[in-house]
Amino acid sequence: MTLKRTPLYEFHKQLGAKLVPFAGYEMPVQYPLGTIKEHIHTRTKVGVFDVSHMGQVAIYPKGKEALNGIIKKLEGLLPIDLENIRLGRQKYALITNEKAGIIDDIMITKKEKFIYLIVNAANKREDINYLQAQLGSKAELVEIEDRALLAIQGPEAAEITCRILPELKDMRFLDVMEVDSEFGELWVSRSGYTGEDGFEISLPSASAEAFAEQLQLSNGTEFIGLAARDSLRLEAGLCLHGNDIDESTTVIEAGLWWSVSKTRRPGNIKEGGFPGYGILVSQLNEGVQQMLVGLKPQGRAPIRSGNRIYNSAIDGEEVGRVTSGGFGPTVNGPIAMGYLRADEVGKNTVFYCEGRRARLPINIHLRRFVGTSFNK
Amino acid sequence: MKYTEDHEWVRKDGDLFVVGITEYAAEELGDVVFVDMPEEGEEFAQGDDVAVIESVKAASELISPMSGTIAEINEELDENPALVNEDPIDKGWFFKIEASDPDEYENLLSEKEYQELIS
Known part of the structure; x- marks a missing residue:
């Protein structure tokens, strides 16, 4: 199988990154700075991560089906109150199976015309096939392949990013925003997976290099490889799907019950109605x-x-x-x-x-x- | 200095032989975070697993380049394993062997042979 490349492949090579196969992509595992220094740099200043290998997926209503109908159907698959998530907010969600196991953990946003998901690189295909099969012919799942995804993380992430994009300065944790910029239309969220403050920015592939270069030229930024990304998320206690959580570990065993929206929990108005709910309730009552x-x-x-x-x-x-x-x-x-x-x-x-x-x-x-x- | 196909170097130091890993190996391993050393006095044959190098990526075995007894280990690596990356061929040495068959040294790779191996 030939490995895919992100729009920043040449950029990484110029920075002297060591590239390795990861989830079907040739990805930078570390830069000349080295994993430990990259990690500490992200904790103390700001690190930039190319996460374009992750799946960006749009779910569109098809034919006469309105977006609200898709939202209702998705609530039958995800233990969140998608209906009541405001435009402009992002939510962490688990795709559960009938055994209360975890098919994937994703970030979900409602946009005006579609639902936007960011899914794990290794699960892209499986997630799309599963959700398409479950949602049926009235929804169309499309992998967005003409966009890159960059994460900017660390205590100085906001300062550095807002120097380039001042309009982001009022965003709070898990806010999302669409921004028209010199780099095209950006889909920004105040989030990340390092335990630090920061942003994840989806942008047209064609302008990814220009944006990356501008970040690179900002004082205090370093590009950070996958190895440090892994040690950062592990220190922050964040699960990696495929390692810490998978289809055989339940939401409660994994300690991720917090991600189940309150309205979907026992005794609430929209209780249950997603795969594995019965098992989760019995584990809540009887233990794991x-x-x-x-x-x-x-x-x-x-x-x-x-x-x-x-x-x-x-x-x-x-x-x-x-x-x-x-x-x-x-x-x-x-x-x-x-x-x-x-x-x-x-x-x-x-x-x-x-x-x-x-x-x-x-x-x-x-x-x-x-x-x-x-x-x- | 001599080399092995496992990317180790061996240097004579009086009656003893000092062992470390090459710059190439240190680069490939990534940041070293812990070295599980043999005990002084332990005996190994050439080719035995003698230590484990834990890097940010994975654990790798260090293969004994020669047969003999561990005479001294580099205690500094316990406190500062980063020396393996910073200065692999000097301060980042691992241990010294009292060789039971010093002739083994002559059969290791020369500088030229090793450079050909990694080029």
Whole structure:
């Protein structure tokens, strides 16, 4: 299979990025600055990420079907109150399956003529096929392939971005805005996936390089690769679909019940009516078998995705597995998250992860290892 | 200085042999965050897994370039594993081996052979 390239491929090469295959794209995994410095730069100043590989998807009503009809149908698939989300706001949403597992986690926005989704790169095709099949012939799902997507993240993200685009200055966390600019029509949201304040900006592919260059020329910006993007989201306790959440982990096991809109919860006016709701209610009442927790190794050695977790330094029982693990530059040590058997979580605070020579002691930790600074 | 196909360098230091990884390897690994070192006094044969290098990307095995006993390890890497990236061929050394078969050194790759390997 030939790898796709984002509109910034040549730009990354000029910056000296190391490009690797990722979700079918040739993507920058790091720049000459190196992963740790890129990570710290984003936490202290501002980092720019090319996330054009992610799926930008439009759902249009077809024929006489009005957009409201599509919204109603989508509420049968997503545990959110889409009807009552204002234009100008963005929402994090899970696509659930009948087993209360997670087909994907997405960002959703209502626009005047269509519903706009940003979905994980690796799930693009599957999401589109699934939603198209569920919504039927009165909706048309289209992958928007002529737009790039850039994330600008960090404590100085607002200052730097607003120097180029002053009209963004009043946006709050999860606000969205359409802006006519010298770079064409921008779809901007005040959001991101690093735990920092910032923006995600969708723009015409043709002007992506010009915009990236202008950001690059701003004092204090660095382009940041996928490796630092991963350590940033892990430190912030954010799940990666395919690692920490998937079709076999339920919304409650993953600790993502907060993303279910209040009106869709038990006892509320628009309760349930989405795939897996019955299972979620019984898990709310009766508890879960496993839960996703933050994990902090006591030593310096990182633990990695797939490593098994035990309740004893030797022998004992296997009680969990690491789903994401690595090094957290801000905490200057190894960090991870993973699933533990729920009955073990109350019993112990120290667990043991398989290591090369001996099991490594690890503590349960809050999923979030660093503070966040969203402009709420 | 000699080299291995696993991108390690070996340098004679009196009766001992110092082992580290090449600039090329350090570049490929990305930022090193932890090195799981052997113990002083442990014995290894040429080709054995002797240490694990944990980088931001993954864990990689360090293969013993020679047979012998670990005589000394670079304790500084414990506090500052970034030395492996910053100065791989000097301050970022890993350990010193008391070789059981010093002739193995002569059969390692020369500078020229190694440069051909990575070019």
